[in-house]
Amino acid sequence: MVTQRVKQLSPDHVEVNGEQSAGTRKRVFLSTEAEKVHGSDVKPKPVFQFPPIEDLRESRRDITRFLKNHFVHQLMPMSGTSVIFDSELTISDAFHSLQEQQLVAAPIWDSASRRLIGMLTVTTFIEVLLHYSNDKNIIAVDLGSQTIKQWLETIGRSKEALITLDPDATLYTACDQLQKFRLHRLPIVEERSDDQCVLFIIEHLKILRFLLMQLETQPSILNYSLGELQIGTCLPEKIFTCQMHTPLAVVLRLQHQRNITAIPVVDSDGRVLDLLCRSDTLHIAREGLYRDLNITVGQTLEIRQMALAYKVPTCQMTDNLLVVFEKLAVSHTHRLIVVDAEHRLQGIVSLADLFRFFLSDATIV
Numbered sequence: 001m002v003t004q005r006v007k008q009l010s011p012d013h014v015e016v017n018g019e020q021s022a023g024t025r026k027r028v029f030l031s032t033e034a035e036k037v038h039g040s041d042v043k044p045k046p047v048f049q050f051p052p053i054e055d056l057r058e059s060r061r062d063i064t065r066f067l068k069n070h071f072v073h074q075l076m077p078m079s080g081t082s083v084i085f086d087s088e089l090t091i092s093d094a095f096h097s098l099q100e101q102q103l104v105a106a107p108i109w110d111s112a113s114r115r116l117i118g119m120l121t122v123t124t125f126i127e128v129l130l131h132y133s134n135d136k137n138i139i140a141v142d143l144g145s146q147t148i149k150q151w152l153e154t155i156g157r158s159k160e161a162l163i164t165l166d167p168d169a170t171l172y173t174a175c176d177q178l179q180k181f182r183l184h185r186l187p188i189v190e191e192r193s194d195d196q197c198v199l200f201i202i203e204h205l206k207i208l209r210f211l212l213m214q215l216e217t218q219p220s221i222l223n224y225s226l227g228e229l230q231i232g233t234c235l236p237e238k239i240f241t242c243q244m245h246t247p248l249a250v251v252l253r254l255q256h257q258r259n260i261t262a263i264p265v266v267d268s269d270g271r272v273l274d275l276l277c278r279s280d281t282l283h284i285a286r287e288g289l290y291r292d293l294n295i296t297v298g299q300t301l302e303i304r305q306m307a308l309a310y311k312v313p314t315c316q317m318t319d320n321l322l323v324v325f326e327k328l329a330v331s332h333t334h335r336l337i338v339v340d341a342e343h344r345l346q347g348i349v350s351l352a353d354l355f356r357f358f359l360s361d362a363t364i365v
Helices: 053-068 091-099 124-132 150-155 170-178 204-216 248-258 277-284 298-307 321-331 350-358
Strands: 007-009 105-110 115-121 185-191 196-203 261-265 272-277 335-339 343-351
Touching: 053 204, 053 350, 091 105, 091 115, 091 124, 091 150, 091 277, 105 150, 105 196, 115 124, 115 150, 115 185, 115 196, 115 261, 124 150, 124 248, 170 185, 170 204, 170 350, 185 277, 196 204, 204 321, 204 350, 248 261, 248 277, 248 298, 261 343, 272 277, 272 298, 272 335, 277 298, 321 335, 321 350, 343 350
Parallel strands: none
Antiparallel strands: 105 115, 185 196, 261 272, 335 343
């Protein structure tokens, strides 16, 4: 009997097959049990060696120096609009607007205090759905009758200060704040005497693109592969996956409880079919299907596919870091699924993983 060492979501619960790896991260990438049964059809896994520590130190110094010598306002677009939601807007209208504007987040403005009081994000939408779903995964509350402000009061966040950044802050400070507060985006705000002005929203992807365009000398570390650097989650048994028939409610609860932004969708052989991201739930808001969370992952992805052409962003362990950077920049995504030659899941690497890797040791700068 073959044991597939990948966490999978069954229709009713999260099931973990096989034993969990313990101890420190391995520098040698090992094959899964499911791959071993194919015998001669499987090519031997390459053995990855960690790069020289001085190359790592020098590259970290170069990238850190760049981020400390450039500023947030340098990433501000020449033209554009900022979408801001009034706190009196209804929840359903707000999420419809996010989907129509192809956004995943927008600041919330309170007219009474003339202050920003939070961010409305895809995560907020998931929290709303889970909060109001009953034991049959049905949303019985009319989201068109509750305002954003009422929701914030319901969960006790109405008086929390919004984390923002000044346009004159360095990119290093931006990366540090994103990492420290485990955020995906930060509003850049100009403080005025009687109110606040949102200039734009910064995120890892914008910083990465700026880095690729402006770096005068390519750091040597970019020539090393993911396998050598071991960035991200490089062991498939540590990754939660789901299947096409998994109910959406199961996936949403897991994403919320474990703070997971995306879950690979695999077949029975562990091959990657698709990727379910938090932002995909906005598509069911547009179609008005959020009232019944028993719809499957496959149905949710079909709705997304009708709204936009989507190709699963992937890379391989042998891809060097420059290729990974370029794939992330071109695909407009925050993560890549690492697969082998047969498209079986091998890991996940995100933008947050990459910036954490480069900025993890302040003593080398």
